Amino acid sequence: MIENKNIIVTGAYSGIGKSIMDELVAQEGNRILAACRHAEAIQGYGDNVIPFSCDLSTQAGVDALFAKAEELFDKVDVFFCNAGAPYYERFDYEDWNRIQRIFDLNTVGHIYTYSKYLHHLNGREGRLVYTISAMGEMALPGYALYAATKFAMKGFQQAIRDETPENLKISCVYPVSTKTNFFKVGGGGIKMEPPFPVQAPEKVGKAVVKGIDKLREHIYPCPVYLPSKILMNAVPPVKKLYIKAQQGKLHRFVKRVEAEKEGIREDIKLKRILK
Numbered sequence: 001m002i003e004n005k006n007i008i009v010t011g012a013y014s015g016i017g018k019s020i021m022d023e024l025v026a027q028e029g030n031r032i033l034a035a036c037r038h039a040e041a042i043q044g045y046g047d048n049v050i051p052f053s054c055d056l057s058t059q060a061g062v063d064a065l066f067a068k069a070e071e072l073f074d075k076v077d078v079f080f081c082n083a084g085a086p087y088y089e090r091f092d093y094e095d096w097n098r099i100q101r102i103f104d105l106n107t108v109g110h111i112y113t114y115s116k117y118l119h120h121l122n123g124r125e126g127r128l129v130y131t132i133s134a135m136g137e138m139a140l141p142g143y144a145l146y147a148a149t150k151f152a153m154k155g156f157q158q159a160i161r162d163e164t165p166e167n168l169k170i171s172c173v174y175p176v177s178t179k180t181n182f183f184k185v186g187g188g189g190i191k192m193e194p195p196f197p198v199q200a201p202e203k204v205g206k207a208v209v210k211g212i213d214k215l216r217e218h219i220y221p222c223p224v225y226l227p228s229k230i231l232m233n234a235v236p237p238v239k240k241l242y243i244k245a246q247q248g249k250l251h252r253f254v255k256r257v258e259a260e261k262e263g264i265r266e267d268i269k270l271k272r273i274l275k
């Protein structure tokens with residue numbers, strides 16, 4: 001059981017982060033610093049949950065979170081580095097800042113958190129938990145930049161495990177599609193069709209906390225994910241079919257985006273005529 005611990009959960013406002021937090025709150029004596037940009041929306045918990053607003057895609061945001069943690073706790077026992085967001089799109093544009101933004105949140109902030117946490121621990125025991133993604137092992141069309149940020153995290157954790165001192169343990173989580181705000185954020189409000197299979201965030205939260213309890217280094221919340229991965233590697237036509245289905249989803253998404261843009265253009269034309 002994870003009990004009587006000082007914990008940070010980032011991305012705690014919704015989805016997987018909220019489910020992890022709900023599991024931790026249900027166990028005895030945990031104190032949770034719950035971080036996201038809109039922490040005022042984290043309500044209905046008792047005094048053991050401390051909401052904190054910060055933008056974790058910036059150094060100032062991560063520094064502020066550690067400063068708050070050090071004001072509240074002597075030591076952070078477990079750090080769930082979970083905040084993140086996707087883009088879902090056909091990657092056919094030139095936009096340095098857009099590329100930078102997704103890496104700042106999903107990769108740079110998470111790597112910088114490792115350094116900060118290591119120094120915070122100063123030789124004391126702690127566990128850092130990264131929410132990576134199944135997409136950090138198998139990229140899909142529509143998620144080129146997102147998958148790149150998660151593959152980067154997969155590489156980082158692999159190398160750093162063999163460098164990191166004994167006192168800091170690392171666990172990584174690889175969820176498949178999960179019913180959260182992820183699929184609203186990724187499509188910018190335009191309907192996305194999630195890759196199969198799809199899980200409930202509560203299942204992911206339970207699997208994560210159980211995995212941490214068992215000191216697992218890698219946590220796969222979806223039981224069919226690993227067998228499917230083996231099947232796809234062993235039988236390439238199965239993988240081809242799966243990818244083809246995802247290409248179809250992207251194609252339909254791009255059509256919806258174009259239809260929306262066309263609709264907006266028509267609205268503007270109409271407004272000009274009616275002026």
Ligand SMILES: NC(=O)c1ccc[n+]([C@@H]2O[C@H](COP(=O)([O-])OP(=O)(O)OC[C@H]3O[C@@H](n4cnc5c(N)ncnc54)[C@H](OP(=O)(O)O)[C@@H]3O)[C@@H](O)[C@H]2O)c1
Nearest residue numbers: 011013014015016036037038056084133177178180181182
């Ligand atoms: N859902 C999936 O299918 C899926 C699958 C695999 C992995 N994941 C990963 O799981 C993690 C959680 O995603 P989710 O699915 O639970 O999505 P979600 O419901 O959209 O949750 C994302 C959380 O991150 C916070 N956040 C976003 N940008 C932030 C920023 N700049 N600074 C601080 N907090 C920020 C959001 O709160 P605010 O908006 O208030 O900041 C929210 O609490 C992500 O790392 C995601 O890549 C998701």
